[in-house]
Amino acid sequence: MTPESENAVRSQCRKCVAEIRQVMKARPKPKWNTVVPPILDKHYQKIAAIGIDKLGFISKIGRMQGRYGVES
Numbered sequence: 001m002t003p004e005s006e007n008a009v010r011s012q013c014r015k016c017v018a019e020i021r022q023v024m025k026a027r028p029k030p031k032w033n034t035v036v037p038p039i040l041d042k043h044y045q046k047i048a049a050i051g052i053d054k055l056g057f058i059s060k061i062g063r064m065q066g067r068y069g070v071e072s
Helices: 003-024 032-050 054-064
Strands: none
16 A cells, blocks of 8 residues: 555544544433444545455554554
């Protein structure tokens, strides 16, 4: 993946995480499984043409947030 593509994916990951956090702040707290998949789909569609698959996109978000497999 080129640096430009990598930057585009990382940028979209940051936007996706910010939107998820904003939605999850609502009271009463919404159910995760009803709110998050549509947000992931919306942000994934913007970068699907780059060549990253959806699982790779979700994994990238997890690594960026320190959930698992943090890149050193």
